[in-house]
Amino acid sequence: MTVYAVTGALLVALGLYGLIAARGLLRRVVAFNVVGSGVFLMFGALGWYEGHTDPVPQALIITGIVVALSASALAVGLVVAHARVSGGQVLEDDAP
Amino acid sequence: MAVFDLALCTLILLAALAAVAGPGLFRAVVFFVVYGVLIALAWVRLGAPDVALAEAAIGAGLTGVLLLGAVGRLSRAGADEPLTSRIDWPVALAAGLVGAMLVWAVLSLAPGPGLAPAVAEILPQTGVENPVTAVLLNLRAWDTLLESVVLLAALIGLWPLARGGAWQAAAGPVHHALPDGVLAGFGRLLPPVALLVGVYLVWAGAYQPGGAFQGGTVLAAAGVLCVMAGLVRAPGMAAPLWRLALVAGPGLFLALGVAGMAFGGFLLFPTALAKGMILAIEMVLTLSIAVTLALMVLGPPEGGGAQ
Amino acid sequence: MTLDLLRLLLTIALTGAGLVFYVAGTLGLLRFPDTFSRLHALTKADNLGLGLLALGLAFQAPGWAEVAKLALIWLLALLAAGTVAQLVARAALGRGAR
Numbered sequence: 001m002t003v004y005a006v007t008g009a010l011l012v013a014l015g016l017y018g019l020i021a022a023r024g025l026l027r028r029v030v031a032f033n034v035v036g037s038g039v040f041l042m043f044g045a046l047g048w049y050e051g052h053t054d055p056v057p058q059a060l061i062i063t064g065i066v067v068a069l070s071a072s073a074l075a076v077g078l079v080v081a082h083a084r085v086s087g088g089q090v091l092e093d094d095a096p
Numbered sequence: 097m098a099v100f101d102l103a104l105c106t107l108i109l110l111a112a113l114a115a116v117a118g119p120g121l122f123r124a125v126v127f128f129v130v131y132g133v134l135i136a137l138a139w140v141r142l143g144a145p146d147v148a149l150a151e152a153a154i155g156a157g158l159t160g161v162l163l164l165g166a167v168g169r170l171s172r173a174g175a176d177e178p179l180t181s182r183i184d185w186p187v188a189l190a191a192g193l194v195g196a197m198l199v200w201a202v203l204s205l206a207p208g209p210g211l212a213p214a215v216a217e218i219l220p221q222t223g224v225e226n227p228v229t230a231v232l233l234n235l236r237a238w239d240t241l242l243e244s245v246v247l248l249a250a251l252i253g254l255w256p257l258a259r260g261g262a263w264q265a266a267a268g269p270v271h272h273a274l275p276d277g278v279l280a281g282f283g284r285l286l287p288p289v290a291l292l293v294g295v296y297l298v299w300a301g302a303y304q305p306g307g308a309f310q311g312g313t314v315l316a317a318a319g320v321l322c323v324m325a326g327l328v329r330a331p332g333m334a335a336p337l338w339r340l341a342l343v344a345g346p347g348l349f350l351a352l353g354v355a356g357m358a359f360g361g362f363l364l365f366p367t368a369l370a371k372g373m374i375l376a377i378e379m380v381l382t383l384s385i386a387v388t389l390a391l392m393v394l395g396p397p398e399g400g401g402a403q
Numbered sequence: 404m405t406l407d408l409l410r411l412l413l414t415i416a417l418t419g420a421g422l423v424f425y426v427a428g429t430l431g432l433l434r435f436p437d438t439f440s441r442l443h444a445l446t447k448a449d450n451l452g453l454g455l456l457a458l459g460l461a462f463q464a465p466g467w468a469e470v471a472k473l474a475l476i477w478l479l480a481l482l483a484a485g486t487v488a489q490l491v492a493r494a495a496l497g498r499g500a501r
Contacts, residue, residue: 003098004138005202007105011112013195018116020191021184024177026166030128031116037135037155038112042202045142047210053144054210059231062150063243066309066385069154069162070250073392076166080395081257083175090178168494279489286482293479324490 004045011038025079025089029072036068101141108134121170121177125163132156145305146228149297153313154389161320162393169269169395223370225303232307233374237363241353244346244381247388251342255333258397264334268394273326283325290318298382302371308378312385319390330394338387345384349377410462417459424452438495446488450481 011034018031040061047054083089111131115124132155139148170176215227215235222230232240255263273279294314301307323330331338352373353363365373431444457473464470 001101001142002202003101003105004142006199007108007138009198009202010109010195012198013191014109014112014116016194017184017187017191021180021187022116023180024121026121026163026170027116027124027177029166030124030163033128033155033159034112034116034131037132037151040147040151041135041138042198044139044144044147046202046205047212048142049207049209049212051143052212053142053147054212055215055227055231056211056236058144058147058228059236060239061144061147062228062232062307062309063239065147065150065154067243067246069159069389070247070392072159073162073395074250074253076162077254077257077396080166080169080173083170083173084259087174088178089170089175164491164494273493277489278485279493282482282486282489286486289479289482321486325486 001045001048004048005042008038008040008042008045011035011041014038023090023094025082025091026076029075029079032075033068033072036064040064104134104138104141108138122164122167125160125167128163129156129160132160144228146226146301146307146310149305149310150313153310153317157317158313158320158389158393161317162395165268165393165395221367221370223365223367223372223374224301226301226305226307228305229301229307229374233377234365234370237349237353237365241346241349241363244349244384247385247392248342248346251388251392254392254396256396259399262397262399264332265397265399266332267330267391267397268323269398270329271324271326273324275326279325280327283321283327287318287322290314290321294318294382294386298378301378302375308382308385312382313389315382315386316389316393319386320393323390323394330391332397341383341387342391343384345377345381348380352377414459414462417455417462419459421452421455421459424448424455428452439492442488442492446484450484453477453480 015031015034015036015038019028019035022028022031043057044053044061047057079089082091086092108131111127111134114127115131118124118127133152136148136152136156139145139151212227215231218235219225219227219230222234224230224234258265273283294311296311297306297314298308298311299306301311322328333339352365355373356362356364356366359366425448428445428448431448432441435441435444454477457477461470461473464473
């Protein structure tokens, strides 16, 4: 099941790229979620042993999934509010 | 079955790529939902059905609704995504380096049973039979208590973003649907079934996959559906009963945690009472989680007027 | 023994037929031009595909409780797919998609 842990590591890299390279703010929220689930997959798959996954990482991951949704909801609220004020979804610092 | 795992991992990476760097924001969000469902399948393969349920319901389901709603709101605000088709090579190199280091770290770790035997040993004293629920609500109850507070904090953080400062108005935009349409019909049919499934998931969580978070999410989804189908108006935050529903779960958790001090320490549940205490916390926490998640996904008030 | 064989054959035939519908639905998702016809392909073909899968698996179930659960899953998926299709179509209409 190492293949899942490796996939998790690659997902972290992919999400990290999107988080930095994407200029659209909502796209960054999506990328942030990919980083998050990549970390979870790595963490969980590393706890896999003889057909079962360690329950402690499992519980922490469930906690993490809920916290990731709370963070995303707050981020989405900020992105939408920012778009209403500025008329765009790019931060001033990122404007070309 | 190694072929299946490899194919699944490839699909996961491709869906993630389309979500992170594919063209079109709407497409990207749809691929993110697909990605979430595939990740849930991966959790099933890893023998972690509790996480699979949480990922499918929260990671793919509610996050998907949240992001799709945001796509609609952004395009109505005229804020389209800037086009970026070029690959940012320095960033790609840096992210690739981080990925390579993580892969190296993964491969250099020796597999082991971890904390599973320790949890199995103490499981009879925790009051529940599902080891994941035992960790969530007994052994690492601290994390779960603080998590329920984090949820509440995120929701409170959303309210100041209400349109026109009317934070006490009904949550989210006003939804309209044809009164005799398919959405209204299914919106009436689905909630009773969702209620049954949600409560079942909480109850079953004591001895098999399920729990307060998965059950609460199903209930939240039913609530969001009722609002989106135009069947009920979202509650306004001035209503004391809704506020009570938000804080009841963390409040009871905290109170029983303090009661645990009579038995030796904060959040220590005596074996004889553990099952009852955990079940009470889970039932009330489910209600709070459901209301908090639903209000979070509906978003800050957009001037629809309170109920 | 022959009954087991019959059940196995039925499972293989029904799940196989279900998979064909899934492939057809996925093909429609990939090849159809706009959101609405894609939704049409997905919801129709996949609902039938899932029904066939559930029916096929029901022949392997150890008891009636499992058969009932499979039927419930199919019904729930039907309801959920119809609802979600409506929501996605409404979002697409709102965005001005064709």
